[in-house]
Amino acid sequence: MANETNTTQDAVSSQVATDTIRKYLTFLSDGLYFGIDTSYVTEIIINHKITFLPMVPYYVQGIINLRGQIIPIVDMRLRMGKTACESEDGTNCIIVLNIDTIMIGILVDAVRQVLDIDTSKISPPTANNHEELVCGMMTLADGTTMLVLDQAALSQS
C-alpha cells in the first residue's frame, strides 16, 4: 500500500541516549501540539477508508481494515469534546497505536515529527487540568509547548 509512511524514519539525532531520553512522535489536533512515546506507535496511515460502526460513542469514527486487522478509529478532536475536523476532500491522517496490545487508531489533523525528549524534564499537568488525555507538558527548544498524550486514558473505553 503506497499510502503509508513508516515512523522509523526518525528525525536524525546522534545524541547519546540516556535512560530518560525517549523518542516522541508529535502531531496536531485542533491547534494543540501533542506528543506520544514512539514505542506505542505502530504506523501512520493516510487516506484510509473508515467503515462506520453503529452503536458506539460519537468519538469512535468506525473501524478500518489494516491488512486483515480490524482497528477502531477514535477522532482526537471529538474525544476531547471539540468539533470534528471537516476535510472536504475526504483525506484523513491516522496514527495507529498499540497500547498494551489494544490497537487503536487516532484521527489527527497532521503529524509533525519525531523528537528526542528528556522525560525527566516533562512537568506534570497543571492542577486544574480538565483535559483528561494529557499527562504532562513540556516546552520545546523552539518555545512551543508539547502536551504529552496519556495513552492509558485513551485506551480506556
Added chain:
Amino acid sequence: MDNGMDNMLDMYLFETNTLLEQLDGILLNAEKEKLFTVDDVNEIFRIMHTIKGSSAMMEFSSLMKIAHKIEDLFFLIRENGVDTFDTVCSEAEHHELFDLVFNSIDFMRSEIERVENAEPLTDNIDSYLEKINAFIDKITVHFNPDAAPAASQETTTTEAAAPSQDLPDNSAFFLHVFFDEGCGMENLRAFMLVNALQDACEDFTYYPKEVESNPDTAHEIIDKGFYIGFQNKEAAETAINILKNQSNIQTYEMIENPKAKAPQTKVEEPVVPEHTEVAAKPVQKAESAPVHTSKKSDSSTHSMQSKQSLISVNLSKLDSLMAIVGEIVITESMVTSCPELVGVKLDSFTKSARQLRKLTDELQDIVMSIRMVPISGVFQKMNRIVRDMGQKLDKDVELVIIGEETEVDKTIVDGISDPIMHIVRNSMDHGIEENVEDRLKYGKSPKAKITLTAEHTGGEVIISIADDGQGIDPQAVLNKAMRNGLLVKPESEYTQKEILNLVMLPGFSTNEEVTEYSGRGVGMDVVRKNVEKVGGVVSITSEVGQGTCTTLKIPLTMAIVDGMEIAVGDSIFTIPINNIRQSFKATSADIIRNVDNSEVIKRMDEFYPVIRLHELYNLETNVTNIEDGIVIWVESGDKSYCLFVDELLGEQQVVVKPLPTYLNGFNIKNSGIAGCTILGDGNISIILDILNLYTNASNLN
C-alpha cells in the same frame, strides 16, 4: 527431551486428565455390573501406574502417593484373583471400594486443578492414605483369613523396606528400560541387551541378575522394568545410543542415583552389595511396597498402548491454522473477483482460479473437521454426577446417552460442558421426585431416567437433556417471578412458553433452599449466557408430572458462517443465512401501524414487527420507502421479525472476526453486532446478531 517444562506439563495434564476420565468410565461400568473383570483391574492398575510414574517425574508427590496407594490396592486384588475378590467381598465392601476410588479420583482431579492454576499442592494427604490402607488391610483379611495378622505385618515391613526397591545398587546412573508390552521373553531380550552393551561398555551392572537362566525374571522386568547401572554419565549415554538401535524397547529413562551421592542418608535400608549374585536380586515385594520417596522416577509409559494414529495438538495452533485458512479463503475470493479482471477473457486464469477455489474449499473443510471432537467426553462426565447425586439424594436414576459420537467444534464442547452439567444437576436435584410414591402416582417406573441426546441437523447440533421427573410447576414459577419483580405484564397474559423462559432470567431460582449441588445463586441465566456465548440458544419444555426437557441448539462452528450481504446506505451488513426465513418486497399497504406507532407486517397469517435498520442504527440512506427497499424475515431463538434494508448484495461465506478489544467496553455485542468480516474487496461488513438486535430495538422503543 527437548521440550520445555511447559510442554511437559501440558502433556502431563492432558495425559492425566484423559486417564482419570478413562478410569471414571471403567469404574462406573464396573459399578453398574457390580463386578470387576480382569481387564478392568488390569486397566485400573495400568492407569494408576502411569499416573504414579508421571507424577513422580513432575514431582507432584501428593498425586504420586495416592496413585501409588490405589495401585497397591488393585495389585492386591489382581494378585489374589479378581474372581475371588468379587465373590469374597460383601456388597458393602464393594461399595466402599468404589467410593474410595471415586474419592481418590476427585482428590486427584482437584490436585490437577491446582497444578493448572499454579497453586501449591495439598501436603496433608495422610487421611486419604490411611483410608486406603485401612481398606487394604480389610480385604487382605478376606483373601487370607488365617494369615490376617501376618498380612498387616507384611504391610508394615514392606513399608519399611520400601526405599530399597528404589534403585538396586549404588551405581551413579541407571537406565530404566521397559520392553514393549506383550513382546514375550523379556528376560532373554534383556540378556540380548546386556550382550549388546558388553561390546561397548566395560563396567556396568544390571538387575534382575539371572535373566539368562531364570525365566521368572521376565515377570519382574514387565512389572518393574530392567535396570542397568553405570558408574558415570558418559557410559550411560553410550548405552543409550545402543539402546536406540534395539528393537522391542518401549521406553527407557536415565535416572541419577541419589544414593550414590549420599549413601549415608539411608542407613536403615539394606544396601545391596554389587556382585553377590544371590542378594543382588532386589528384594521385591515390588508393586505392593509403598514408595515414600518421590525420587523414584518411574518410566512414564506413555499410555496409549495400541499404537494409535493420533497426535495431540495444542488448540492455539489449530486456532491460528483456522485463522490463516480463513484469510486464504478471503484472499482467494479477493484475487478471483478482482475488479480489474471484469470483462477480461483469461481462459487459463479462470481454469486455475476454479481449481484454487476447489482446493481452498477442501482445505477449509479439513481444517474445520480437525477441530471437531465427539461430545462423548462431556456426556460421560454426567455419569459421575448422576451416580454421586443419586447416592447423596437417595434417588434411583438411570442416565441414558444417545448420540454421544456427535462431533462439535472443540471450543463449543468446552463452552457447553458447564451448562449441561448444571442442567443435569438441576434435573437430579429439583426435577426427579424425592419420593418414589410420587412417581408411582403418575404411573411412572420407580427408577427415574435422565436422557442426554445429541444430534446433527444441518448447521446445528441439538443437545437435549430430558428427565421424567415432576416437571416445572408454572404457577410456582409465576409466583416466584412476581415476588422477585420479574414480571413485565399481567400474570394471566403469560403463555406456557413465556413462563418457562422466566426461569432463565437473572436472579431466578425456584428452589427455596440451597443444596450442595444446585441453588447457589447461579441459575439457568448463567446456563443461557454460556450457551449464547458459543452462539447457541436454550429452550425449555416441561409438563407437570411428566418431566422437563431442556434443549440447546448450537451452531457447529462459529468461525465461518454463510452470510447474506445487505446494504443500508454506505454500510454493508452480513446476516447469517441460518437466521433468514424469507426475503420479499413489500408495499406500504402491507404495513400495519400498531398502537405505539411501530410497524408490523403480516406473513403466513401471523404478524411480525418490522425493524428499519437505518432507523435503528441512524444510517443515512435514500431508501426510506418500504417499496424501494427489501424486507428480510429473520428468526433466531424464539424471536421472529422483519428487517427493512436497502438491498441484498448476495450470499457469501465469511470468516467471523471479533470486534477490536477497545470496543468491548461499549457493550456493542448487546446492540446486535456480533462481529465483523472482511469482504473480497477489502471492505468491512458488520455481522448482525439477529437475537440481540431485536432485544436492543425493543429496549429503545
